Amino acid sequence: MGNAVRSFDEPLLSPFDIGFGPTLPKxxxxxxxxxxxxxxxxxxxxxxxxxxxxxVWLFAGRVEEVAQPGDWFVKDVEICDASVIIVNDRSEGIKAFHNVCLHRGMKLLWEPRGHNGLFTCPYHAWSFATDGTLKALPDEENFPQVCKREQKLKPVSVDSWAGFLFINLDPHPQQTLEQFLGPISNKLIDAxxxxxxxxxxxxxxxxxxxxxxxxxxxxxxxxxxxxxxxxxxxxxxxxxxxxxxxxxxxxxxxxxxxxxxxxxxxxxxxxxxxxxxxxxxxxxxxxxxxxxxxxxxxxxxxxxxxxxxxxxxxxxxxxxxxxxxxxxxxxxxxxxxxxxxxxxxxxxxxxxxxxxxxxxxxxxxxxxxxxxxxxxxxxxxxxxxxxxxxxxxxxxxxxxxxxxxxxxxxxxxxxxxxxxxxxxxxxxxxxxxxx
Ligand code: FES
Ligand SMILES: [Fe+2]
CATH class of the missing domain: 3.90.380.10 (Naphthalene 1,2-dioxygenase Alpha Subunit; Chain A, domain 1)
Structure with missing residues (x-):
């Protein structure tokens, strides 16, 4: 085969949809x-x-980075001022949370990756389990307005394709990851x-x-x-x-x-x-x-x-x-x-x-x-x-x-x-x- 550029399947100007409806490229x-x-x-x-x-769905990392329960890494999305924790929870599997302490908004994790059973905020030491629940807060009796079991780190949607992890910062994503990836979601599964x-x-x-x-x-x-x-x-x-x-x-x-x-x-x-x-x-x-x-x-x-x-x-x-x-x-x-x-x-x-x-x-x-x-x-x-x-x-x-x-x-x-x-x-x- 020569070096000619060609399409396998589609005409040059094909519509795409990233959740806002079918759109034609410029x-x-x-x-x-x-x-x-x-x-x-x-x-x-x-x-x-x-x-x-x-x-939209954003590529965040690989499943191998959170292979064991307690493994976590942080993905920053600076354009959105967002920082996201992706963690392997022993009972719920791979979860994602905003890297934001529920007390007064401090960045919870400052290292790029690690392995913990508990995330402890460096500011006043509120601590959270890997499923996001608030486990402990110092001087707890003086926070009567905080019901521990109702407090959970703010979730972020996370899904995977072929071992690649994606996050979506929209609280209500317009598309599933499968819809977003289209036919790519069936490729490389067993690569x-x-x-x-x-x-x-x-x-x-x-x-x-x-x-x-x-x-x-x-x-x-x-x-x-x-x-x-x-x-x-x-x-x-x-x-x-x-x-x-x-x-x-x-x-x-x-x-x-x-x-x-x-x-x-x-x-x-x-x-x-x-x-x-x-x-x-x-x-x-x-x-x-x-x-x-x-x-x-x-x-x-x-x-x-x-x-x-x-x-x-x-x-x-x-x-x-x-x-x-x-x-x-x-x-x-x-x-x-x-x-x-x-x-x-x-x-x-x-x-x-x-x-x-x-x-x-x-x-x-x-x-x-x-x-x-x-x-x-x-x-x-x-x-x-x-x-x-x-x-x-x-x-x-x-x-x-x-x-x-x-x-x-x-x-x-x-x-x-x-x-x-x-x-x-x-x-x-x-x-x-x-x-
Ligand atoms: S802001 Fe996290 S414990 Fe105070
Ligand atoms: Fe180059």
């Missing part, structure tokens, strides 16, 4: 690849994005995510609008230029120098894309001995495992029927871009998620986590660290540049930006978010030509 962006520049710096549009984040138990995360604050980060991770057009020293060699096959998607699928507001790898890549042992050592001992996650002869055979995503639907020989991975932010990237030898979360119109937070197989040898363990350093360098190139891009756009010098035809993800991500925002702002909706 036609000018999806069909012509033109987007207005102010989507990156308009305070009014950012306020509408805040409303959207407060009503071998648990074969990659070793993970490492990177995060950093960004001086840029959150959509710029997602757009950088949604196109390979920049790899031969921005990553010419760090990633071009292993990421770009000779016959696909601009990393055109090998296939794509729109699933409501979400998108799946298939990416190439470079099966002919070899590292120069003399010029880059450490990187060569790493590639010999740990299959690069976007390559087939026989690239690393010392690595033992292990379960792989390569043969999963939901992945690599174009059946590309040089399959580098599938990216699942989930509205409103972030992608799950599933590769032949591992996976990651990469997301840029809005904080303010010109501030965001980057968060990524890579998953590797359990190392069998010290050499493989060392090689995984080398791989992480390599990915860190690549993403640092992205993030540093994106901050400069935001500055340029926020100057107001440009009226519009351009997406190439193969940058199908960018055209859709932008077209869908623009339409969702226009919908909240009461703009004129797009119509199908036949209407």
């Amino acid at each position: 036609r000018e962006t999806v069909e012509n690849g033109i987007a207005p520049a102010d989507v990156y710096f308009s305070p009014e549009r950012f306020d509408a994005e805040r409303e959207i984040f407060s009503k 071998p995510f648990d074969a990659y138990p070793r993970s490492a995360s990177l995060t950093s604050p960004m001086d840029a609008n959150w959509k710029l980060g997602n757009e950088a991770s949604g196109e390979g057009y920049h790899v031969s230029s921005l990553h010419r020293k760090s990633a071009k060699g292993w990421a770009l096959p000779e016959d696909n120098p601009h990393s055109h998607s090998l296939g794509w699928e729109q699933v409501g507001p979400h998108l799946i894309t298939t990416l190439p790898s470079n099966p002919d890549f070899t590292v120069d042992l003399t010029a880059r001995p450490i990187q060569a050592f790493a590639f010999m001992n740990q299959a690069q996650i976007t390559s087939n495992s026989d690239d690393a002869p010392d690595q033992e055979a292990q379960p792989s995503f390569s043969d999963h029927p939901d992945l690599n639907r174009p059946k590309a020989k040089n399959w580098g991975g599938d990216g699942f871009f989930l509205f409103p932010t972030g992608q799950i990237g599933v590769f032949p030898n591992g996976w990651w998620f990469n997301s840029y979360w809005p904080v303010a119109v010109d501030k965001s937070r980057w968060y990524a986590r890579w998953y590797f197989c359990a190392p069998k040898t010290r050499r493989q363990r060392f090689a995984q660290e080398c791989m992480m350093a390599m990915y860190r360098d690549v993403l640092t190139e992205d993030n540093f540049s994106i901050n400069g891009q935001h500055q340029g756009l926020a100057s107001g010098a440009l009226e519009q930006v351009y997406f190439g035809y193969p940058e199908i993800l960018l055209r859709h991500m932008s077209g869908i978010m623009q339409a969702a925002v226009d919908n909240r702002l009461g703009g004129e909706p797009e119509r199908l030509a036949a209407e």
Whole structure:
């Protein structure tokens, strides 16, 4: 199969529904690849994005992070000033609560993750069980107005798909998670995510609008230029120098894309001995495992029927871009998620986590660290540049930006978010030509 961009199932301009009714993506962006520049710096549009984040399902983490009763982690949704505890309760299973003490609103948990049977507020030591009930408060007799058994941490909706946990800040979500994910909710259910138990995360604050980060991770057009020293060699096959998607699928507001790898890549042992050592001992996650002869055979995503639907020989991975932010990237030898979360119109937070197989040898363990350093360098190139891009756009010098035809993800991500925002702002909706 060639590198032509194509849809598996749907026409280019397909309606989506995030709980506000069927909406068409912005036609000018999806069909012509033109987007207005102010989507990156308009305070009014950012306020509408805040409303959207407060009503749709948001990817929060993995079930492995709360594998045992008492395990918990905190997911902050800064655009909504929200902080959410996700916890495994022994009798009720996985629950989510606002990370807000019922006494006088103090942030209850300050660490990112942990294991407790009881959450104790640092301010006046009210304490709560993992099912949210108030268990104890000092000087209790002087709070006659507080009935302990009626007091429960404020709940947040939580649900899961294929081991991925999602939360919804709306007290009455417009859609179930299954409705929100549509046909994606039937994909990857039995994929071998648990074969990659070793993970490492990177995060950093960004001086840029959150959509710029997602757009950088949604196109390979920049790899031969921005990553010419760090990633071009292993990421770009000779016959696909601009990393055109090998296939794509729109699933409501979400998108799946298939990416190439470079099966002919070899590292120069003399010029880059450490990187060569790493590639010999740990299959690069976007390559087939026989690239690393010392690595033992292990379960792989390569043969999963939901992945690599174009059946590309040089399959580098599938990216699942989930509205409103972030992608799950599933590769032949591992996976990651990469997301840029809005904080303010010109501030965001980057968060990524890579998953590797359990190392069998010290050499493989060392090689995984080398791989992480390599990915860190690549993403640092992205993030540093994106901050400069935001500055340029926020100057107001440009009226519009351009997406190439193969940058199908960018055209859709932008077209869908623009339409969702226009919908909240009461703009004129797009119509199908036949209407
Ligand atoms: S605010 Fe939490 S105990 Fe007072
Ligand atoms: Fe990049």
